[in-house]
Amino acid sequence: MSLALTGPELSFQRRVRAFAEKHLKPLAAKIEAEEYFPSDFLRTLGRNKFLGAPFSRSDGGLGLGWVSETIVAEEVSAISAAAEMARLASAALYSAPLACFGNSVQKRRFLHSVLSGEKVGALALTEPEAGSDAGSIKTRARRDARDFVLNGEKRFITNGGVADYLFVFAVTDPGKPARSALSAFVIPRNSKGLEVVRAYGLLGMRGANVVHLRLRNVRVPRENLVGGLNRGFSIILDELDRERPAVAAGMMGIARSSFEEAVRYSSTRKQFGRPIRDFEGVSFKIADMAVKLAASQLLILHAARALDRGEPARKEGAVAKLYSTEAAFEVANESLQVHGGIGYTKGLPIERYFRDARFMMIGGGTSEIMRYIIQREVYKEVGRPS
Numbered sequence: 001m002s003l004a005l006t007g008p009e010l011s012f013q014r015r016v017r018a019f020a021e022k023h024l025k026p027l028a029a030k031i032e033a034e035e036y037f038p039s040d041f042l043r044t045l046g047r048n049k050f051l052g053a054p055f056s057r058s059d060g061g062l063g064l065g066w067v068s069e070t071i072v073a074e075e076v077s078a079i080s081a082a083a084e085m086a087r088l089a090s091a092a093l094y095s096a097p098l099a100c101f102g103n104s105v106q107k108r109r110f111l112h113s114v115l116s117g118e119k120v121g122a123l124a125l126t127e128p129e130a131g132s133d134a135g136s137i138k139t140r141a142r143r144d145a146r147d148f149v150l151n152g153e154k155r156f157i158t159n160g161g162v163a164d165y166l167f168v169f170a171v172t173d174p175g176k177p178a179r180s181a182l183s184a185f186v187i188p189r190n191s192k193g194l195e196v197v198r199a200y201g202l203l204g205m206r207g208a209n210v211v212h213l214r215l216r217n218v219r220v221p222r223e224n225l226v227g228g229l230n231r232g233f234s235i236i237l238d239e240l241d242r243e244r245p246a247v248a249a250g251m252m253g254i255a256r257s258s259f260e261e262a263v264r265y266s267s268t269r270k271q272f273g274r275p276i277r278d279f280e281g282v283s284f285k286i287a288d289m290a291v292k293l294a295a296s297q298l299l300i301l302h303a304a305r306a307l308d309r310g311e312p313a314r315k316e317g318a319v320a321k322l323y324s325t326e327a328a329f330e331v332a333n334e335s336l337q338v339h340g341g342i343g344y345t346k347g348l349p350i351e352r353y354f355r356d357a358r359f360m361m362i363g364g365g366t367s368e369i370m371r372y373i374i375q376r377e378v379y380k381e382v383g384r385p386s
């Protein structure tokens, strides 16, 4: 199996890169400085068919599979990780479970307009008392005639304050273990009883919209239940497996930009009468960064190709996310070091890369949870000694 990008994938990558350079680069400073949510960029992405590349054409995508999603994630994030967060939440976190588990009416009503960029989506799983332990969510959905009525709170919801539709997980059978107690619903933003309690200020990812939501007697028709009653937990697991390679690729985008800046700066900055790249203390950092980028790329492609073959990719996705997110932070940190004092200032994007790169060791499942998943899959593979 070749891990390298194929000819068509390379040409897709070139198109996405050129697109991001043209449409996102001019916005990147504004997104950061003004905490500007890039809704216009999302619309342009959708109009140009770059949202939902992995999904089938009949679902409104391009039918290019999950490798294409990692390409888009890397290219967008290489310019603005906050814009990538907004894109990922709408076009992957919200859209993947609908594309995989929604029926044709739900896709027509709630998916097509998000993939075309007219509408924005968000995925609401995390709660004040349920983070890493997602199965312990408390938001309750009770049956009331043909409807469900939802009550609860959701915290840290990316796009939550701007989304037209929310993909929400809630408990429908509290008597059962999580595996068969949860269900998934699409909730339109204008539903009565759905309110934004607060927007979070963040260390990095400035411009991303991350909020705390409250649901008070939010009434949802039965038609908005996705994937069947009490099927929510398997939808969560499937969604997380699909998002991990793209999350990893987004962080690799930041790492790539940090690396390129470090190579450039170390070639031009002179101390002791010569470019600082002539000192091994600097150039070996560049070597280590190059290794981390190459390893990240291979792990991400390995996981995305498994998804594209329809194979289980739980361990592969966790390995890719764990390695690439930690590597991205190390690369951003070393790039800042190579830049010296100027890297610590707002004059260059280096300090932004450093702050942005910190996030995905937490979001989408922490590094500790990735290690937990990996060891569990390893021991499953070897079995118990008899």
Ligand SMILES: Cc1cc2nc3c(=O)[nH]c(=O)nc-3n(C[C@H](O)[C@H](O)[C@H](O)COP(=O)(O)OP(=O)(O)OC[C@H]3O[C@@H](n4cnc5c(N)ncnc54)[C@H](O)[C@@H]3O)c2cc1C
Residues within 6 Å of the ligand: 089, 093, 123, 124, 125, 126, 130, 131, 132, 133, 155, 156, 157, 158, 159, 202, 210, 359, 362, 363, 364, 365, 366, 367, 368, 369, 372
């Ligand atoms: C900016 C931002 C955006 C987000 N966007 C979304 C979103 O769009 N939708 C959504 O649903 N959620 C979202 N999240 C939530 C995110 O997925 C959670 O923050 C994350 O899963 C961790 O949960 P927690 O914050 O509750 O931490 P906790 O689960 O409380 O963890 C705290 C610490 O304990 C460790 N820990 C917990 N359990 C274990 C264990 N079993 N073994 C070892 N260590 C453990 C963790 O690794 C961590 O270090 C977002 C979060 C942030 C910060």
